[in-house]
Amino acid sequence: MNQDLTQTLAAQVASAQAEGRALRIQGGGSKTWLGRAVCGEPLTVGGHRGILSYEPTELVITARAGTPLGEIQAALAERGQWLAFEPPHFSPAGGLGDEPFKADPDDRPSIPDSQRHHQGFAAFKADPDNRPSTATLGGTIACGLSGPARPYSGAARDFVLGVRLINGKGEVLRFGGEVMKNVAGYDLSRLMAGAQGTLGVLLDVSLKVLPRPAVELTLVFDLSPAEAIRRFNQWAGQPLPISAACHDGERAYVRLAGNEAAVRAAQARLGGEVFAGDAESFWRAVRELRHPFFRQGSAHQPGLACQTGTAYQPGAAPLWRLSLPPAAPHDPALGPQFIDWGGALRWVHSEDSLWSLARAAGGHASRYGLAFVSQDAGAAGGGEADAAGAAGAASPASASGAPDVPGTQGPGAGPDRTKARETVEMTDSAVFQPLPPALLALHRRLKAALDPRGILNPGRIYPEL
Amino acid sequence: MKLTMTTDPHTNHDHGGPGNSDRQAELVAGLLAILPAAQVLHETEDLRPYECDGLSAYRQLPLAVALPDSADQVQAILKLCHRLQVPVVARGAGTGLSAGALPHPEGLLLSLARLKAILHIDPLARTARVQPGVRNLAISEAARAHGLYYAPDPSSQIACTIGGNVAENSGGVHCLKYGLTVHNLLRLEVITMDGERLTLGAEALDAPGYDLMALMTGSEGLLGVVVEITVRLLPLPERAQVLLAAYDDIGQAGAAVGAIIAAGIIPAGLEMMDNPAIRAAEAFVHAGYPTQAAAILLCELDGANEEVSQEILRVRQILLDSGATEVRTARDEAERLLFWKGRKAAFPAVGRLSPDYYCMDGTIPRRRLPEVLARIAEMSAAYGLPVANVFHAGDGNLHPLILYDANRPGELERTEELGGKILELCVEVGGTITGEHGVGTEKIDQMCVQFHPLELTQFHAVKAAFDPAGLLNPAKAVPTLHRCAEFGAMHVHANQLKFPDLPRF
Numbered sequence: 005m006n007q008d009l010t011q012t013l014a015a016q017v018a019s020a021q022a023e024g025r026a027l028r029i030q031g032g033g034s035k036t037w038l039g040r041a042v043c044g045e046p047l048t049v050g051g052h053r054g055i056l057s058y059e060p061t062e063l064v065i066t067a068r069a070g071t072p073l074g075e076i077q078a079a080l081a082e083r084g085q086w087l088a089f090e091p092p093h094f095s096p097a098g099g100l101g102d103e104p105f106k107a108d109p110d111d112r113p114s115i116p117d118s119q120r121h122h123q124g125f126a127a128f129k130a131d132p133d134n135r136p137s138t139a140t141l142g143g144t145i146a147c148g149l150s151g152p153a154r155p156y157s158g159a160a161r162d163f164v165l166g167v168r169l170i171n172g173k174g175e176v177l178r179f180g181g182e183v184m185k186n187v188a189g190y191d192l193s194r195l196m197a198g199a200q201g202t203l204g205v206l207l208d209v210s211l212k213v214l215p216r217p218a219v220e221l222t223l224v225f226d227l228s229p230a231e232a233i234r235r236f237n238q239w240a241g242q243p244l245p246i247s248a249a250c251h252d253g254e255r256a257y258v259r260l261a262g263n264e265a266a267v268r269a270a271q272a273r274l275g276g277e278v279f280a281g282d283a284e285s286f287w288r289a290v291r292e293l294r295h296p297f298f299r300q301g302s303a304h305q306p307g308l309a310c311q312t313g314t315a316y317q318p319g320a321a322p323l324w325r326l327s328l329p330p331a332a333p334h335d336p337a338l339g340p341q342f343i344d345w346g347g348a349l350r351w352v353h354s355e356d357s358l359w360s361l362a363r364a365a366g367g368h369a370s371r372y373g374l375a376f377v378s379q380d381a382g383a384a385g386g387g388e389a390d391a392a393g394a395a396g397a398a399s400p401a402s403a404s405g406a407p408d409v410p411g412t413q414g415p416g417a418g419p420d421r422t423k424a425r426e427t428v429e430m431t432d433s434a435v436f437q438p439l440p441p442a443l444l445a446l447h448r449r450l451k452a453a454l455d456p457r458g459i460l461n462p463g464r465i466y467p468e469l
Numbered sequence: 470m471k472l473t474m475t476t477d478p479h480t481n482h483d484h485g486g487p488g489n490s491d492r493q494a495e496l497v498a499g500l501l502a503i504l505p506a507a508q509v510l511h512e513t514e515d516l517r518p519y520e521c522d523g524l525s526a527y528r529q530l531p532l533a534v535a536l537p538d539s540a541d542q543v544q545a546i547l548k549l550c551h552r553l554q555v556p557v558v559a560r561g562a563g564t565g566l567s568a569g570a571l572p573h574p575e576g577l578l579l580s581l582a583r584l585k586a587i588l589h590i591d592p593l594a595r596t597a598r599v600q601p602g603v604r605n606l607a608i609s610e611a612a613r614a615h616g617l618y619y620a621p622d623p624s625s626q627i628a629c630t631i632g633g634n635v636a637e638n639s640g641g642v643h644c645l646k647y648g649l650t651v652h653n654l655l656r657l658e659v660i661t662m663d664g665e666r667l668t669l670g671a672e673a674l675d676a677p678g679y680d681l682m683a684l685m686t687g688s689e690g691l692l693g694v695v696v697e698i699t700v701r702l703l704p705l706p707e708r709a710q711v712l713l714a715a716y717d718d719i720g721q722a723g724a725a726v727g728a729i730i731a732a733g734i735i736p737a738g739l740e741m742m743d744n745p746a747i748r749a750a751e752a753f754v755h756a757g758y759p760t761q762a763a764a765i766l767l768c769e770l771d772g773a774n775e776e777v778s779q780e781i782l783r784v785r786q787i788l789l790d791s792g793a794t795e796v797r798t799a800r801d802e803a804e805r806l807l808f809w810k811g812r813k814a815a816f817p818a819v820g821r822l823s824p825d826y827y828c829m830d831g832t833i834p835r836r837r838l839p840e841v842l843a844r845i846a847e848m849s850a851a852y853g854l855p856v857a858n859v860f861h862a863g864d865g866n867l868h869p870l871i872l873y874d875a876n877r878p879g880e881l882e883r884t885e886e887l888g889g890k891i892l893e894l895c896v897e898v899g900g901t902i903t904g905e906h907g908v909g910t911e912k913i914d915q916m917c918v919q920f921h922p923l924e925l926t927q928f929h930a931v932k933a934a935f936d937p938a939g940l941l942n943p944a945k946a947v948p949t950l951h952r953c954a955e956f957g958a959m960h961v962h963a964n965q966l967k968f969p970d971l972p973r974f
Binding site: 059060061062063064084148154155158159161162171175177178179181182183184185186188189190191192194195198199203215216218234238242243244262263264265266268269270327328329330331345348349366367368370437438439440442443446449450452453454466 | 616
């Protein structure tokens with residue numbers, strides 16, 4: 005189903021800008037939980053879909069942003085290629101649209117079937133939970149999501165070659181291109197990765213793609229978390245074909261990927277035990293945060309409308325994503341942790357605020373599973389974004405059916421009270437690490453440069469953007 | 470770049486308009502309050518070495534040159550210039566090829582060459598924290614003891630600085646596999662024009678908020694001044710091996726590149742040279758290149774020992790199957806280096822054939838290569854100016870080298886016109902006007918061809934978010950709409966020219 009909605013979407017954005025109406029960009033809905041809730045009328049972009057060009061020998065694919073991620077992965081898999089940043093789908097169903105990997109049968113190395121990466125798919129398909137993924141290309145890039153391969157293959161941002169987008173004025177603009185090297189103009193295409201739609205509505209995205217490695221093999225090591233972090237870093241400094249390394253609190257898992265000779269040589273060097281089960285399902289569960297570790301908390305809340313209040317389930321601690329320098333020491337005081345990205349990601353459930361801890365360790369934190377925003381926080385940005393933020397935020401946080409949230413009940417009574425409440429709400433609703441003031445100010449100016457009236461996904465990352 | 474000439478249309482020996490001597494005195498007095506006198510230059514003979522970068526066809530003296538040796542001094546200088554509303558052009562080693570570090574006649578030239586400390590190498594986390602004036606190759610040299618290196622390797626890596634690499638998002642021979650500068654950075658310390666010091670990126674693999682590190686990379690000194698850089702280091706590959714393949718037909722060579730990639734192999738380096746470039750290189754370095762070949766391909770594979778052994782056989786077969794008349798595998802490290810020596814010396818080798826040459830830097834979708842080379846040959850004939858082509862074949866980055874003689878009246882102008890047409894051709898086939906050298910001053914008119922006025926307007930708005938007064942590297946990288954109107958450029962996008970069937974030169 006191919007459809008070009010450029011004109012319709014641009015007209016919608018232009019009219020919203022003219023009237024100062026906030027827009028909530030909506031693709032497949034799989035990542036609504038992955039940020040602050042947005043107050044605004046939906047701008048439905050999922051219908052703008054279809055692969056526009058795919059040249060395997062150029063290593064480039066261009067597709068409309070609403071194209072299902074699974075459709076893209078299937079097209080690449082047919083030609084033995086993939087998205088090397090291993091994007092998570094985070095589809096509510098947890099399912100994935102990726103088709104079984106069709107390796108050329110004549111080109112198969114002599115690896116036992118149990119270790120072939122395409123074998124995992126059959127087991128995965130049998131998962132009763134599996135339904136088609138709703139993840140789209142646009143949402144994947146807008147959220148800047150990368151999977152376990154990130155430290156070894158690069159981030160989503162690294163694979164973006166160009167975009168076409170609608171800015172906050174309803175103008176259709178193209179940045180970057182479909183070639184690997186391009187330094188003409190500011191790199192606004194890579195800037196869109198992780199901007200969560202707050203700087204533009206993605207229309208088309210061109211990505212660099214890579215050949216899928218011929219062989220994958222997962223090794224298991226009996227290591228403590230601290231020792232695993234040390235080893236992951238040491239191994240990453242050696243010429244080994246490592247494509248993922250994690251620790252689930254019990255054991256360390258290292259995935260090798262490459263041609264058969266390279267994988268075999270690395271296996272001989274590293275030792276460990278070959279993963280006995282379905283390694284592909286294991287890594288998929290890590291990537292999609294469906295490993296049992298992540299089930300302990302409240303990570304996967306359904307998407308929230310901005311009026312429904314908090315997704316926080318009493319008794320379940322929020323899931324924190326600590327993005328740290330990869331060799332940062334293990335902190336046992338944080339309790340059980342899932343370590344991914346070769347040490348550069350530490351996932352932990354915690355009731356405590358971990359912002360300052362993450363900063364002190366040289367990184368930053370994100371807090372998932374607590375994705376609420378009140379309309380007041382949405383309007384707290386001030387400045388150019390005020391009109392739009394307020395326009396989209398119509399009713400109080402404690403609207404019918406929503407659980408009460410400590411610190412947000414009741415309307416403010418006077419400026420002092422409002423001020424105090426904003427502070428509490430900004431703290432409570434924060435999903436992403438607060439920025440230092442000068443950097444936040446620059447973010448606001450940049451937002452205003454692309455979206456002068458602040459109508460695109462206002463408040464999605466920070467109340468001020 | 471070898472561009473020396475007697476009559477130079479881009480040279481300006483003035484210090485700008487009247488009143489500039491007062492401006493200069495005020496600026497120098499302010500600088501002397503920040504820096505020792507030896508680090509402030511303002512006499513004409515002292516300014517002369519800074520009048521151009523690697524593209525010496527463009528020359529301009531600044532009001533003054535500042536040579537700070539700390540980030541704090543850079544910050545104080547920017548605050549001073551912000552207060553005085555004096556333009557600032559930052560400069561590293563001055564090896565850039567697009568006149569991006571061309572001084573401003575009413576501005577300060579801010580040299581970062583003295584900020585050249587390698588501050589810290591963390592072998593476990595595989596990072597190096599360095600100052601912007603550190604040379605690209607010096608990072609790899611310092612990391613080698615730990616079995617690590619910094620991957621991006623622009624051909625000027627002996628001299629060019631990492632700060633300049635960040636400003637230009639430099640590439641190199643190995644970027645198909647190992648990425649550009651932006652892919653090998655973790656964190657930047659940046660000072661904005663108003664003197665605010667910011668940290669962009671992190672030593673973690675991502676950072677909260679917008680990816681301003683990516684935006685800053687390749688911004689050609691227009692958004693901020695980088696005073697500290699944390700780069701990612703990679704393990705040195707166990708082994709590298711190179712193949713040389715000769716072709717009678719350049720189209721076959723292009724097809725071979727596609728066939729290697731279709732086989733699932735990403736070579737560490739994949740370079741192509743056409744016959745004029747082969748002959749020039751061979752005459753210069755005697756690498757044993759087949760001088761009758763229409764094109765040669767150099768294909769380097771790296772990785773684990775066993776892996777390279779396996780892949781080299783596969784690539785060899787692909788090259789033979791694609792019609793190579795000859796395929797050689799370097800027998801040893803000495804021969805591998807010799808194969809590369811010819812390619813790395815291609816620019817100076819071509820320079821020996823002609824008094825001057827002009828290096829272009831377009832990128833095209835690789836499949837359009839035969840067509841683009843044919844059209845370049847047509848244009849070369851029409852202008853009567855020979856062109857040799859060196860091609861980063863893996864990533865589509867084409868460097869046509871136009872041979873000319875600047876002492877012949879009008880030849881530089883015709884060379885620049887031909888260069889402009891080649892870049893417009895790159896845009897027309899879906900490529901870009903610059904793959905790795907930057908827009909700078911040189912390609913600013915072609916920006917009008919690649920981008921729509923609304924897109925240029927968006928760039929200016931982004932610039933204003935960082936530098937509202939437009940004091941950092943003015944008149945570079947992004948043209949004003951007024952300039953585009955004067956240039957009379959037509960924005961073309963991927964074959965959407967009017968009357969695409971008309972022959973064009």
